[in-house]
Amino acid sequence: MSFFVSDRAPANRVSGYKRRIVLYCLGALLLLLVAVAMGAAIGETAIPLDVIGKTVANRIFGAGYTLDPIEEGIVWSYRISRAIVAASCGAALAVSGAVLQSLLRNPLADPYLLGLSAGASTGAVLVTVIGIGGGMVSLSVGAFWGAALAFGLVALLAKAAGGGVSAQGTGQIILAGIAGSQLFNALTSFIITRSANAEQARGIMFWLLGNLSGVRWDDVWLAVPVAVGGVAVCIWHMRALDAFAFGADSAASLGIPVRRVQVVLIAITALMTAVMVSLVGSIGFVGLVIPHAARFLVGVRHGRLLPVTALTGAVFLVIADIVSRTAIPGQVVPIGVITALVGAPGFALILIRGRRMR
Amino acid sequence: MMLRAENLGWTVRSTAIVRDISLSVREGEMLGILGPNGSGKSTLMKMLAGILAPSSGTVTLKGQPMAALPRRSIAQILAFVEQHAGTAERITVQDAVELGRTPWLSAIEPWSPRDDAIVGRALADVDMAAMTKRLWHTLSGGEQQRVHLARALAQQPTILLLDEPTNHLDIEHQLAILGLVRALPITTVVALHDLNQAMNCDRVAVLDGGRLVQIGPPSEVLTAQLMREVFNVRASFLVDPEDNSRVIRFQPLGTPAVNPTLIKEDHS
Numbered sequence: 001m002s003f004f005v006s007d008r009a010p011a012n013r014v015s016g017y018k019r020r021i022v023l024y025c026l027g028a029l030l031l032l033l034v035a036v037a038m039g040a041a042i043g044e045t046a047i048p049l050d051v052i053g054k055t056v057a058n059r060i061f062g063a064g065y066t067l068d069p070i071e072e073g074i075v076w077s078y079r080i081s082r083a084i085v086a087a088s089c090g091a092a093l094a095v096s097g098a099v100l101q102s103l104l105r106n107p108l109a110d111p112y113l114l115g116l117s118a119g120a121s122t123g124a125v126l127v128t129v130i131g132i133g134g135g136m137v138s139l140s141v142g143a144f145w146g147a148a149l150a151f152g153l154v155a156l157l158a159k160a161a162g163g164g165v166s167a168q169g170t171g172q173i174i175l176a177g178i179a180g181s182q183l184f185n186a187l188t189s190f191i192i193t194r195s196a197n198a199e200q201a202r203g204i205m206f207w208l209l210g211n212l213s214g215v216r217w218d219d220v221w222l223a224v225p226v227a228v229g230g231v232a233v234c235i236w237h238m239r240a241l242d243a244f245a246f247g248a249d250s251a252a253s254l255g256i257p258v259r260r261v262q263v264v265l266i267a268i269t270a271l272m273t274a275v276m277v278s279l280v281g282s283i284g285f286v287g288l289v290i291p292h293a294a295r296f297l298v299g300v301r302h303g304r305l306l307p308v309t310a311l312t313g314a315v316f317l318v319i320a321d322i323v324s325r326t327a328i329p330g331q332v333v334p335i336g337v338i339t340a341l342v343g344a345p346g347f348a349l350i351l352i353r354g355r356r357m358r
Numbered sequence: 359m360m361l362r363a364e365n366l367g368w369t370v371r372s373t374a375i376v377r378d379i380s381l382s383v384r385e386g387e388m389l390g391i392l393g394p395n396g397s398g399k400s401t402l403m404k405m406l407a408g409i410l411a412p413s414s415g416t417v418t419l420k421g422q423p424m425a426a427l428p429r430r431s432i433a434q435i436l437a438f439v440e441q442h443a444g445t446a447e448r449i450t451v452q453d454a455v456e457l458g459r460t461p462w463l464s465a466i467e468p469w470s471p472r473d474d475a476i477v478g479r480a481l482a483d484v485d486m487a488a489m490t491k492r493l494w495h496t497l498s499g500g501e502q503q504r505v506h507l508a509r510a511l512a513q514q515p516t517i518l519l520l521d522e523p524t525n526h527l528d529i530e531h532q533l534a535i536l537g538l539v540r541a542l543p544i545t546t547v548v549a550l551h552d553l554n555q556a557m558n559c560d561r562v563a564v565l566d567g568g569r570l571v572q573i574g575p576p577s578e579v580l581t582a583q584l585m586r587e588v589f590n591v592r593a594s595f596l597v598d599p600e601d602n603s604r605v606i607r608f609q610p611l612g613t614p615a616v617n618p619t620l621i622k623e624d625h626s
Contacts, residue, residue: 107446242460254458
């Protein structure tokens with residue numbers, strides 16, 4: 001038995017590794033650009049890619065191309081902003097799901113596990129149906145505070161149930177999340193059945209299943225920093241997340257400050273999810289399925305898993321949005337319906353293939 | 359003094375699991391922790407590893423109170439292999455052992471070929487180098503235990519804490535693992551069930567009902583009287599003529615004593 005191992009690292013191998021990372025990042029960025037360009041081009045009126053390029057050049061660099069102002073308006077004010085928000089939302093939800101699954105060691109964990117979507121819908125209903133805030137508060141703001149309140153309650157309940165987010169407490173937070181979700185869903189139903197008219201109920205229903213129709217540039221400036229920052233924080237913790245593979249005690253013995261990592265990561269996923277839910281409603285399946293799909297592609301190590309999860313989630317949601325706008329002419333299908341319709345069979349395929357791989 | 363426990367206690371719902379244990383682990387020794395089921399071995403090990411905060415008392419690592427040390431610094435000195443740590447992740451043997459490098463890596467010190475070499479060495483030491491691509495859930499209990507040990511070795515600790523490392527192992531691998539642990543040029547604390555295996559430790563600490571009953575060289579501590587009082591068995595000592603080492607034979611209390619000299623060696 002010898003502990004002596006040479007200290008000299010072949011320098012070329014390390015620099016090759018760095019070059020690979022840069023290449024992957026460029027590739028990912030290119031893929032995102034293609035997805036957003038597709039999101040801008042495809043729709044009820046198809047718009048050629050050169051018009052999209054020229055629109056972006058006009059708006060960002062003041063290039064001064066002459067374009068049909070209606071087409072330019074559609075591309076810039078509606079489709080590009082919408083595609084960017086869809087991409088941010090997909091990345092944030094998918095990474096939140098992956099992080100919660102690893103941290104809580106539960107393959108069924110998803111971003112809505114902590115009561116966030118249920119709280120958001122209660123908040124949205126309180127604003128639109130009951131009229132809290134007297135019209136000064138938007139649906140998004142109501143949804144955000146509903147989500148934040150629900151998460152706060154779930155976290156408190158988990159803590160009171162023993163453990164909070166400590167080593168033994170992962171079961172408690174899942175149970176607390178279920179209890180919180182049930183409570184807020186019941187509240188939402190109660191308010192709708194008591195106070196909402198048919199049209200309001202339909203509007204709420206539509207919003208709950210995910211809706212990117214109202215997205216504008218203001219939303220981009222919120223969604224992009226939250227998604228990029230949140231995903232970056234999660235990737236920063238990649239080794240800590242790896243260390244949770246054998247449980248919190250094992251992570252602690254590998255030098256991970258378990259409690260701090262759990263608090264930081266659960267808070268950041270809750271923040272990302274709350275912001276996304278408040279912008280576009282609760283889009284299901286992305287946070288549950290995309291991380292599993294990414295695991296089958298690149299394995300369980302978070303250094304690869306989280307970037308791939310983010311990219312897959314982003315591209316998936318942009319495509320799902322395109323389908324939701326174009327599937328039925330003249331009508332938008334809620335994007336949550338599309339993600340579930342595609343996600344459920346896709347997930348089934350992954351499960352069956354995974355069984356064969358064993 | 360490498361690792362020191364002072365008046366350690368751990369209480370859950372007013373039941374004391376560990377009471378007032380003080381002991382010091384000496385540099386380079388192999389200290390065995392013995393005791394019947396429920397005597398507090400695992401709880402003591404977790405407190406010594408700094409994973410469980412004691413209800414009373416303190417643990418000091420190289421003279422510093424463990425509660426004040428960052429987890430990362432502790433993990434660079436001390437590795438711990440707990441009992442029954444499993445995972446549902448599709449993690450490979452290589453991935454699992456690479457986790458051992460976690461306390462040494464950061465954004466400024468990323469994975470290097472040196473880490474590859476350390477991991478390769480650890481895998482070879484536990485005889486798992488040929489199985490690096492195997493998935494965790496396809497391994498036998500013994501193979502999983504060896505992977506855990508390799509992960510702890512990859513941590514390059516100066517103190518290694520093992521909670522019943524020979525559980526689930528066949529006899530060949532029991533002897534191999536204990537031989538390997540014994541040959542390590544580091545300090546080891548091992549919770550053990552097999553009292554004959556404990557005879558190979560430099561010192562043993564015997565727990566009963568959460569208290570430290572005795573600590574010292576195994577030949578002095580493991581007496582027939584202690585076996586009767588702590589483990590509720592009758593022990594007789596035989597001498598293996600091959601190397602004159604002492605072997606303990608156990609029988610339930612209440613069975614008639616057998617004169618060891620009457621036992622015939624069967625060399626056929």
